[in-house]
Structure formats: C-alpha cells, structure tokens
Amino acid sequence: MTVAYLWFNAVIYFVFGVLCTLRFDKTTQAQGFLSFDSNGRCEYVTVYGGMEIGFAVFYAICALKTEYRSAGVLFSLCIYGGIVAFRTICLLTFSDISMTTKAIAGLEVILLICAALLFRQGVS
Secondary structure, three states, rough: HHHHHHHHHHHHHHHHHHHHHHHHHHHHHHOOOOOOOOOHHHHHHHHHHHHHHHHHHHHHHHHHHHHHHHHHHHHHHHHHHHHHHHHHHHHHHHHOHHHHHHHHHHHHHHHHHHHHHHHHHHHO
C-alpha cells in the first residue's frame, strides 16, 4: 500500500509539474491567478513546475528504495498537514472558491488521511 501511495504522489506531482510548465496559461486560469509579467511567469513555472517535478522525483525514489519509504510518508504528513490546514482556513474565509480549488482540496485531504493511516500502521 505504501509503494502505491508513493507512486501515486510521484505521478500526480509529475503530471501537475509538466502541466504547469507547458500549459502555463491554462493552469494559472484554472487556479485563479491573474495574468503575470515575465517575472511572475518565471516564479510560477519555477515553483509549480520545478518544485512539483522535484517532489515527483523524491516520491519515486521513496517508492523504489525501501529505506526511504518512511521518509516519503513523513514528508506527506508534513506537507499535506500544512496545506490542508491553510487551505481549510482559506475555504472558510474567502467566498467564490472555484470547483477546481475545492477538488484539489479534496484530493489533499485524501492524501493526508492516507499518509496518516500509513504512518500509524507502520510503513512497509
């Protein structure tokens, strides 16, 4: 189960990283960003493209190497814990949240719950 969870994270981060890099205009619109100048585009592609590809590589390594699996699950607890906490505050604070954002929030909650269950039962 842990390996499948880590591979799922690797795939979704890879896909999102590639989409955010190659389909900049579509992904920024879907996420509710306004238009960017070149500096903003550089920052968006770096963070949403480069960092997500880096996460994908990390998760793939954790899936492939038994000794890193617990680190992958712990990393998930840390990042999804923070993301879910802050996203929940935003969802409760702001109005007119798009379905795209709500769907991403749902996925993040599921990934956090899965990480917590894997962590609790012991990573294998």
